[in-house]
Structures are given as structure tokens and as C-alpha cells.
Amino acid sequence: MAYKDHITGQILAAHLLEGDLVPGAEIGIRIDQTLTQDATGTLVYLEFMSLEVNRVQTKLSVSYVDHNTLQTGRENADDHLFLQSAAARYGVWFSRPGNGICHQVHLERFGAPGKTLLGSDSHTPTAGGLGMLAIGAGGMDVALAMAGAPFYMTVPRVTFIRLTGQLSPWVGAKDVILHLLGNLTVKGGLGKIIEYGGPAVKTLTVPDRATIANMGAESGAWTSLFPSDEVTRRFLAAQKREKDWTPIYAREGAEYGEVIEIDLSTLIPLVASPSSPDAVRPVQELSGKKVDQIVIGSCTNSSYHDLKLSAQLLKGKKVHPEVSLVIAPGSRQVLSMLVRDGSLAHMIDAGARILEVACGPCIGMGQAPPTGGVSVRTFNRNFPGRSGTPDAEVYLAGPHVAVAAALTGSLVHPAVLGHLPDVEGPEKFLINDSMIIPPSANTHDVDIRMGPNIKPLPDFAPMPDSLKLKLLLKLGDNITTDDILPGGAGVLPLRSNLPAISLHVFKLISPGFAQKARAQGNVAILGGENYGQGSSREHAALAPKYLGVHAILTKSFARLHRANLINFGVLPVLITDRQYDQIEEGCNIELVDMEKAVAESDKIIIKLMSGDRELTGRLDLSVRERKILLAGGSLNLHRQNIKSRCNYSGG
Ligand code: MIC
Ligand code: SF4
Numbered sequence: 001m002a003y004k005d006h007i008t009g010q011i012l013a014a015h016l017l018e019g020d021l022v023p024g025a026e027i028g029i030r031i032d033q034t035l036t037q038d039a040t041g042t043l044v045y046l047e048f049m050s051l052e053v054n055r056v057q058t059k060l061s062v063s064y065v066d067h068n069t070l071q072t073g074r075e076n077a078d079d080h081l082f083l084q085s086a087a088a089r090y091g092v093w094f095s096r097p098g099n100g101i102c103h104q105v106h107l108e109r110f111g112a113p114g115k116t117l118l119g120s121d122s123h124t125p126t127a128g129g130l131g132m133l134a135i136g137a138g139g140m141d142v143a144l145a146m147a148g149a150p151f152y153m154t155v156p157r158v159t160f161i162r163l164t165g166q167l168s169p170w171v172g173a174k175d176v177i178l179h180l181l182g183n184l185t186v187k188g189g190l191g192k193i194i195e196y197g198g199p200a201v202k203t204l205t206v207p208d209r210a211t212i213a214n215m216g217a218e219s220g221a222w223t224s225l226f227p228s229d230e231v232t233r234r235f236l237a238a239q240k241r242e243k244d245w246t247p248i249y250a251r252e253g254a255e256y257g258e259v260i261e262i263d264l265s266t267l268i269p270l271v272a273s274p275s276s277p278d279a280v281r282p283v284q285e286l287s288g289k290k291v292d293q294i295v296i297g298s299c300t301n302s303s304y305h306d307l308k309l310s311a312q313l314l315k316g317k318k319v320h321p322e323v324s325l326v327i328a329p330g331s332r333q334v335l336s337m338l339v340r341d342g343s344l345a346h347m348i349d350a351g352a353r354i355l356e357v358a359c360g361p362c363i364g365m366g367q368a369p370p371t372g373g374v375s376v377r378t379f380n381r382n383f384p385g386r387s388g389t390p391d392a393e394v395y396l397a398g399p400h401v402a403v404a405a406a407l408t409g410s411l412v413h414p415a416v417l418g419h420l421p422d423v424e425g426p427e428k429f430l431i432n433d434s435m436i437i438p439p440s441a442n443t444h445d446v447d448i449r450m451g452p453n454i455k456p457l458p459d460f461a462p463m464p465d466s467l468k469l470k471l472l473l474k475l476g477d478n479i480t481t482d483d484i485l486p487g488g489a490g491v492l493p494l495r496s497n498l499p500a501i502s503l504h505v506f507k508l509i510s511p512g513f514a515q516k517a518r519a520q521g522n523v524a525i526l527g528g529e530n531y532g533q534g535s536s537r538e539h540a541a542l543a544p545k546y547l548g549v550h551a552i553l554t555k556s557f558a559r560l561h562r563a564n565l566i567n568f569g570v571l572p573v574l575i576t577d578r579q580y581d582q583i584e585e586g587c588n589i590e591l592v593d594m595e596k597a598v599a600e601s602d603k604i605i606i607k608l609m610s611g612d613r614e615l616t617g618r619l620d621l622s623v624r625e626r627k628i629l630l631a632g633g634s635l636n637l638h639r640q641n642i643k644s645r646c647n648y649s650g651g
Pocket of ligand 2: 067358
């Protein structure tokens, strides 16, 4: 069957546990590896604990600490101890704070071609640069995979990106993915896997491929995949992991849903302008625009190659006096190598401010730009407010453009820098895994340490027969999870404390929402296209649910957020453009015979109380999803399953 000929099909077929490989059908696949990061990980481990499984069932599970590393109070430090002790208790590898960003470290030390990886972070697809099927998911789905359950997904359509030509000087991998995002937009990848091939793939290094796969997440795609070839083998060998290499190519005659050709020679330096990763423009069109801040780092562009290149471009020069240049290397391996080869000295001498290896400014953990400031970042997201400064203008770019802006004080074509240094990948990376604690064989007597900020998971009731709801918010298209529940140094430390974090729901776009929802009790939200794009944070579903949000009515959902809503028993209802226009903010609605509709129908009656009109919403749900919703969420369903198992064995 043709679906098995592309790389996607080959890996899915080798991991298929349930269902058929027919695009659009639901399948369950075996997960080989999982990764969690601290900001989503505390919930994952609380969820895993409630599954009552003694030890992770995957081949490898890693818990990283990279997001909440700013310790302005005890909360983050307490969470780190919780995560470290939970890892020790359940047989999970633990990457200590200071070891690096999960995706960068996973690429360096654990990722392997042909395997499956499920991560509680939307940029898990970074490992697709190695030919690994790497998918971002909500924490509950990762906890279940750790417990040995299949991961359920709809069989994606596969888009083939055929790369030809060769990148010109001053153009990098970031420009490839920005170019693609400009065409696809932030919803163009929904329901798809983006697979790369063609004669130019071999000209891209694994870190280049990882940059492209990383930011493919911004298109809404399930993931992105590169072949595993000689370049992959060399990268793994340089990481002393050649044994993990296996070749993977699409077979002759593989059929794709769509083919897009990109001639790399035609690409030019690009930026994504405020405030969406698909608002892509040639940097030259913005030439002369003054900038206040440059940040180089994040899981998109913080590899050794990108930072060595930045250092070479900065060497012997000075940062523009009106610009703050901030650099956060992606991992301790990267930083250590930059120290040894002298790159760090070039950065410091040029005036760069060096941060610890972590997500840092990418998730608003420090380095907010000044009021109305212009910041150029080598990151993957520039959603409004994400930088910590609501009116800042954030541009996304690759390291060439970022360094050129840091030195000249303006957005310019990086060729103004004159000489382009030749930066080759190292023959060997520096290997030192001392900050990664391996799991031990005997884990039973490990105590799990829970600080006072870590609150238990809530109990939710099963789905009621019908529900009367106040439609508290009417929103537009492409609402992000940062809009729903912002990041930043003030909010992130509350990720383990649902009552406290729920007070921040929608605070940037509708101040006072939390209080109003609480007072109201039963609430619905109306959205446009692509509701919930962005992060995997299940808090963006769980915290609204905690406040009483029981249904989201919208034209379409982002894949990850939709799964999180279902996992927490929030009903996703699809509506048409016309229906969207007919529903007003503040109105009262009734979801008539909701329980019956979820059990057996693809439709649900939405009664508009004023004017007594009825609309018919659409329920696009699998049998499995219906069961979860009826139980009041995934946790309830699994608790019920555990109970019936115990009753059975007890009886
Ligand atoms: C992000 O880049 O938005 C994050 C922060 O890494 C999130 C995860 C989170 O919210 O903790 C993601 O991408 O999933
Ligand atoms: Fe961290 Fe930013 Fe990457 Fe998210 S996108 S994992 S916050 S570096």
C-alpha cells in the first residue's frame, strides 16, 4: 500500500498497534521514547502517579528541566525536586537544570532515526531532523504513553517538500522554514506530516534539519520528518552514538497528498514580523528599522553551529550602543564547546549578555524588551505579549540576520557584514553526560518530594445530560495558548498550582475573565479558525475547565489543544462561519441533550436562549474521544478503569 512507502508510513506501520493506515482514520501507535519538560512535566508526573503504574513502560523516558529555571521564589526549585524524585521513583532519566533545552539535548543525546517520541512540548518535532517520528502532545497523553498505552492520532496526510539547489551565503535553515510558513500559514499544516526529501537534503546538516522540523510546529502539522542518511550517521557518530543510526528513506513511488518544491538557491534572508510566525517578509523590505534588543537562542537556533557562527560574525566587533544582545546557548554541550574553542570570548568581548542554557526569554522568563521596543529573536514564536512586554514588536529571524541587527542597530541584509566565516560542524562533539541522571534498577523506596506549591489534580464530574452556559467571550481566528494562559516569570511558577494559575486565564485579552467565569459557574467560549494554536500546555484546557468552561464553540481547532480539551472533559463543538456571526458575546446558550449527542451523534443542538433560536453544531469525535468526554475527562476514565481492575482482581 502506497501509504507505507514514504518515511511517515514506514515508521507508523512499524509502530501500529490499533487501526488501519488510512488517512483520516484513528490509529494507536507504540511510543518508544517520551520527553517531558518542567513547565508541563509536573502535571505529567501527577497524572502518571494517578495511573498507579510502578515504572515507565517505554524504552526510554527523559524528564528535562529547562523552562522554569528562574528561581524568584521557592516554587520552581520545589518543582525541580519533585521532578527529580519522581524520575528516580519511576525509572526516568533526569536532565538537571542547567543541562539545556529538552529538544536540543534530546537531539544530541537520545533521539534515534525510525523510533517514535512523544513529548509534552509542542516543539518535540525537533527530533524529526534525525528521522525520528517525534510528536508533541498534552501531558495526559504523555503520561499514558509512559504507562505503556498507545498514542492515538488520526492518520495524517503527508506533504512532501522537495528540496533542490543550495542555500546562498547569508541564508540559513531558518529562512527555509520561514519561507515555508509564509506559504503554509499557521494553519496550513493541520492534519498533516511534513516530510522532506529531494537532492538538496544532503546539503543540510542535522542541526539545520532540526531547526526546520522544530518550527514546522508553527504550521499546526503533527510533525516534520527528514530522511536518515549519511549526514545523520555522521552527526550521531560525532555524538558517539553511531549505534543508534539506521538509514530511512522514502521508497521509490511513494505517494504524497501534496508536493511543494523549494529551490534553496532562490531563498533570501527572511523575518517573521509581529506578531505571528507566518507574517514572513524579506529582511530587505524592513531595512533600516531600528532595533532595541537581539536574542539568540531557543530550541530553534541554539545549536553549536548556530552559536559558533554568531561568535565568528561578532569576533572583533562591538554590539551597537543602543542594542542589548542576549545569548542563551541551547545545551551545556554547546556552551562547553563554545568555551573551549574561544567563541564565548568573542561573544563577551563584543558585548553580549550571556544567559544560562535554558528556554529563558523565549517563554518570557526574563529579558522582556523595553516599552514599545523592537526585539529580533532567533526563536519560533512571536505571539503578542509572549516576550513579557505587551506592546513590543518581536521579529523572528535566523542567526545571520540577528547578528547583523545587533552590530548595526537595524534590520538589514546580513551581507552588510562583509565577510562570511566558514563554520564547519565538529568532527566530534564534547560528550559529558554528568548532568543527566540515569534511572536506577531499584526505585521502590524513593520518596517523592512535593513542595507546598504542588496541588493535587482536581476531580471533575462526568458529562451532564444538558448544560446551560454563558458565552463569556467571542474571539477571532488563531487564538494562541499564550492568549489563553500566558507564560512569563510571574505565571510559569504556578504550573503545579491549578487554583492559582487559573486566575491568569485570558488575562491579556480579557482582564477579569477568571473572576467572571468563577462567578458565572458554567461558561462557553466562541472562537474562530485554529483555536488554541501553539503550545502543548494542557493548563490552557485544564485551567479554564477549573473556572467552569465546559464547551468551546469554534470554526476549527489546533490539534494539540483539541486533544487537551477532550482530555479534561471540555466539549469541542464545530460551528460554521454563519453560525459564528449569529452568536453574540454575553448570550446564554443551552447544549441540548448533550450527553446523548456525545454518546451517539455527530450533531449537537445549540439553543440560543434569547430569541429562542436553535443552531446545529458539529461533533467530530472518535469513539474513544466520546468515552473520555462522557466520563468527564481522561483522568476519570482511567481512574474508573483502575477501579474496575482492582474490583475484578479483588473479587
Ligand atoms: C512554548 O514554546 O510555548 C512552550 C512553553 O515550550 C510550550 C510548553 C509549555 O507551555 O510549557 C510548548 O511549546 O508546548
Ligand atoms: Fe523552550 Fe522556547 Fe523551545 Fe518552547 S519554544 S521549548 S519555550 S525554547
